[in-house]
Amino acid sequence: MAHQAHNIAWQVLAANLRYQTSNAHKQRPSDLVWRYTQTHANDIEYFVESFVRNLHDHTVTERAKYPATYAPPSPDEILLDDATARKINRTVYRWRKAMSRNWTVRDDPPVKWNGSRALCPHDNKANSNSDSNPTCSCPLPLSERKTPAFLRRYTRNDCYRFYKENQDAFTNIELAKTLILHGQMDPLLRIAAHPETDYATWTGVTACPCTSEQLGWESLYRRALDAYITLNIIACFPELWDAECRTQNGLLGASWGSLMEDEYRNTALYQRMLQNCTATAESAVSTYPHLQFFGIPERHVRHMFEFDIGVAMQWPALVQFVNKEQEKKKKKKKKKKKKKEKRVLVEKRKFPFGQVPFDVFLNSTAPPPHLPSDHDIQRVFEILHSKRLPPELVQPILEMAEYDTPQRRLPEPHDPFHRANRDELTRYLTFCWVTLVRCTMLAQELGLRINWKLEVLDCLERVVNVRQGKGLYGYEWVDRGTRRVFYFVDAGGNMLREFTVLEGDVPGFM
Ligand SMILES: [Zn+2]
Ligand SMILES: [Zn+2]
DSSP states (O other): OOSOTTTSOHHHHHTTEEEEOOBTTTTBOSEEEEOOOTTHHHHHHHHHHHHHHHHHHHHHHHHTTSOSOOOOOOTTOBOSOHHHHHHHHHHHHHHHHHHHHTGGGSSSOOOOOOOOSSOOOOOOGGGOSSTTSOSSOOSSOGGGGBGGGGGOOOOOOOTTOHHHHHHHHHHHHHHHHHHHHTTOOHHHHHHHTSTTOOGGGOSSOOSSTTOOOOOSTHHHHHHHHHHHHHHHHHHTOGGGTOHHHHHHTTOOOOOTTSOSOOOGGGSHHHHHHHHHHHSOOSSGGGGHHHHHHHTOOTTTSOSEEEEEHHHHTTSHHHHHHHHHHHHHHHHHHHHOOOOOOOEEEEEGGGOOTTSSOHHHHHTSSSOOOOOOBHHHHHHHHHHHHHTTOOHHHHHHHHHHTTOSSOOBOOSSTTOTTSGGGHHHHHHHHHHHHHHHHHHHHHHHHTTOOOOHHHHHHHHHHHHSOTTTSSOSEEEEEETTTTEEEEEEEOTTSOEEEEEOOOTTOOSSOO
16 A cells, blocks of 8 residues: 555656756756646546545445444443553653643643553543543543543634633544544544534634644644655655666756755655654644654754754855845844844745755754664663663653653664665555545545545645646636636646536535
């Protein structure tokens, strides 16, 4: 399920893309860009349809592994049994801590969550001011495992009031996402059978009307989709990751000030995907599999890049930001003498992806620290054991040091296409695909449908060559605003031809 070459028309898609070297003078990034061939619209549609058909087929197969129908759980039932709770406990602890950091909008002081692996023995909801935040500090309180927690409703909220209105419901949605990531679909299929479930509402949910970050289901499957499509596209261009192919094709050596190495990690495509999948997010759990695979710590990639001025001055694409910063300072100086700033800030939407080498992109704020892999944890365990510490003592020590869960999967860090990383890359791509399948399965159970055709097109617009043209497709409202007509566009944004999505279709759950 990694590349699925026989089922998904990757080669047709790749034939419509070409590699573009960077050029500093023209502010042109290293990237994979659309060719806009004669058959562009037909080929893109052919690819998208092969993708959607395959996803549909896999969803049918996956759903057949579970009972055909479910009885809704009873009001006081423990929906998550002990075995399931144990499997997800660690992940819940992790996003509980992340969510506490976001609680600046709340009046309560952040909770110090209990990091122990033991299951919550308390059922103390009655003493609490909030359902999901009981008086005990267990990350997964017993009350959170019962049916009522899964039936909380979303409330539309004003600015800065998301956590005030929706903290409890959002906590359960994050729990549901955790279950999807761990492949624990059974409790979700059961709750989907409950007539009072409000899961379907969690689409298009943002923290307030003026922010765009998705907090519902989309955050989970859109990140998986970005990674799956981007890495599979790159797989079609071995000259960008296989040293032998590279020299054969003579891609080495670019013009002055441009990136000196034509390789996939320097492309805007790869850097943009990495940013989308690993940047700090309100829905922290949806970034975890990607942080772990790419070996990036939480809160390392942000929505604001920060560079040392000395580093920024070495890259033509960053010099403009230094100049602007200095302009600003000159104006300020007249009012007040300030000490010299050594950093320059660049917003994500203005960041010149593909115009700085990968290591500059990755290390912009600080070099990422060493994250323990499975192998590292095993070694530390053995070292402590060799000091005559019994295993029942070694384990709590590792837990306290938060050195008990692998945070990195790649044997060779930060290079998914490195020869030593092939198995992990295959595993990760399979995981991304399975996430799409599970989300589709849950949506169907809720009586919803994810419009995968538009989701895949939107993903291509997000990651491929965003700046070159006017996007991949457009639409117009017709019949007095009751129906949309979709069409593919060329490089200039002109209509190529119409395509069909079902009447009333919109991206996301519907
Ligand atoms: Zn407890
Ligand atoms: Zn707002």
